[in-house]
Amino acid sequence: MNRDLRNPVLHRDDPKREPLSGNIKVTRQDWIDTAMDVLIRHGADRVKILTLADRMGVSRSSFYWYFGSRQDLLDALLSYWEDRNTAAMVAQADAPAPTITAAICNVFRCTANPALFDTALDFAVRDWARRDARVRAALDASDVMRETALRRMFERHGYPEYEAETRAKVLYYMQLGYDFAGKPEPGARRLARVPEYLRVFAGVEPQPGEVEDFNAYARQFAAFSEKEDPHAPS
Amino acid sequence: MNRDLRNPVLHRDDPKREPLSGNIKVTRQDWIDTAMDVLIRHGADRVKILTLADRMGVSRSSFYWYFGSRQDLLDALLSYWEDRNTAAMVAQADAPAPTITAAICNVFRCTANPALFDTALDFAVRDWARRDARVRAALDASDVMRETALRRMFERHGYPEYEAETRAKVLYYMQLGYDFAGKPEPGARRLARVPEYLRVFAGVEPQPGEVEDFNAYARQFAAFSEKEDPHAPS
DNA sequence: GTCTGTCTAGACATTTGTGTCCAGAGCCGG
DNA sequence: CCGGCTCTGGACACAAATGTCTAGACAGAC
Structure with a gap:
């Protein structure tokens, strides 16, 4: 022995x-x-x-x-996260789309679909990053990659570089803050608000059919219809 | 004895x-x-x-x-927080303003001024709320009060109720997400972006002088010019 | 059937944090 | 000056969590 x-x-x-x-x-x-x-x-x-x-x-x-x-x-947990959420969001932002509102809907598709993007995990990692320098470094890198992908998306649809950067920030940080805050809005109200969000984020009207396409997609996922509170304590 | x-x-x-x-x-x-x-x-x-x-x-x-x-x-720490940040933001949102962009600048004044609103403390309480049900309840109540005050602000400037609610959410959650994310933008770039943020949040052009007024105010505070990283780990 | 490598249980030491108890130092009023 | 009140230090008990060590159960290879 x-x-x-x-x-x-x-x-x-x-x-x-x-x-x-x-x-x-x-x-x-x-x-x-x-x-x-x-x-x-x-x-x-x-x-x-x-x-x-x-x-x-x-x-x-x-x-x-x-x-x-x-x-x-x-370390194993962090590796798993690194190979998942960021890649999904970048892919959705890079996906071809006929209009900017359709492109933003693609990004919404990402966070609406738990198979593509685990918002609860993303939040947990952010939380963790405050307590661990290595996690923090990985997170910062991810944030840059995501924001860059969103800026490129706006640029492809004709926004000047500086405005694209601002709109990317509003879109990304609003998404972040929404997931960060306490109680998410009920699914129905949240879906009803999509066209208004598109107007604010893009500054233009959504095209006919785009919102309906996204709604049909989003309704497939419980996460967007009746998501359980992701920040319940204890 | x-x-x-x-x-x-x-x-x-x-x-x-x-x-x-x-x-x-x-x-x-x-x-x-x-x-x-x-x-x-x-x-x-x-x-x-x-x-x-x-x-x-x-x-x-x-x-x-x-x-x-x-x-x-x-408990003493939580009491202190309850009597501070939320009251400040609600007061700034309720402050009279000639235009909606001036009103939004008032809200920016709040988060730019450490004497009015301690963003780092706010973040810490949010973090804490994930681990303690009583903190979570206090935080949820605060979020509702703040969001309501912002909605009223948009309504006072002529936005219909539903749109006011959406714009309040974008403004509040963007603010939240920005503070939540890793590295804040350097102060100069952040200030330069203010007019674009105003256009996106309000959907209209800022009036002459409004941005300059805010910039003059913001430059008084180190927090907005060269804020140290609020989420450094350990 | 026995041996070998894979995996688990249980006991031990150590660290870190909470809460309690008690002796006593220092200041104040009488 | 002295007795009581306010506050602090040090010792103790206890709990939770990590990591180590050793014996041994179990399956597969030979």
Whole structure:
């Protein structure tokens, strides 16, 4: 029973690592999934090993087989976020669109669709960034990428560079502030307000059919119709 | 030495309580001030009694003379916030103004002036609200009051009720999102953008002199010219 | 069937934070 | 000057969380 032969570090870091079948109660991914849920619902500083273990019905020791430390787990959570939300929003902003209002609707499609963009996760990461410099750096980089993509979007539709930058800021920070604030408006009222938002953000009238197209899309997602409060405490 | 005669609860709760002069190292207000600083810079969950005591150079026991528990201190912090930011923003929104753009500038004056509105504190309370139901309730009430005041402002300047509500939301949530996001724009660029913001928020051109009046006001405050990063971690 | 590697449980040490108790220092009024 | 009130320091108990160590259960390979 040589201790070096079962060195857990090697196995943890091996991407091809395949666990034995019947022996396992939880996998590395189970730890990550549970931690992600706690991160979103309670914040990064409440991702505690004991809490996760209790919730999954295993002992804390199991954790240290899969992860070297709590920090390792948190790094995994940040990696997941980095590979998701920002890419989705940039893609939607870059998507071709006949008019600026249609283009803005594309951006709305992003935040309306939980499969494309997890607003609760995005918020949790922002919250976390206040407490961790590495997270903060990753977040700042993401904000720049998103805002740049939105500015390019306005520029493609004929807005001068400086005005495009301002409108990108209004659109992006309004979106941010809306998700940040307490209670979201009920889905129906929120949808009804879309044409007005388009007028304010673009400064022009939406074209016929554009709002209807977006509404039809948005109604597919519970997030936009009856979203549960993403900031409920405790 | 009857214990009931020196019952600390009576003294702590007595608003007319006057400490002896030369005997005191810290006052109740010192604890609150230090806690407020930590709340703003690191978040409510890092307001630890030991940390505060170390920083003031006294023992933890002193704390329990002035406060019954850590919760008592946090309640004091919340009370302070409740009596400040919201009142200031509502007052600025209600202030008479010749045009809508001048009225919006009044609101900008609020967030530009640290004496009227502490954005960092506001943010810290929002952060805290995610972790404490009572804070969350106080925050929700404040958001409603602020948004209502902004809607009334647009209505007074002739916007129909529904459009006034939408524009109030864009103005308020953009403000929120801007403070929420990572790095604020440098002061000069931010000031230069004011007229464009006015056009987007109001949908009309600012009148001559309005922007200049606001700029002259804003330049008095370091917060708007070279604000330090309010969300630096740790 | 035994051995080997994978994974888990339970006990231990350590750190950090809260709250309580008590002795006592310092100031004040009588 | 002295007794009582105000406030502080230091010791204690306790709880929550992290990380380490060791024994051992279990499946698969041979």
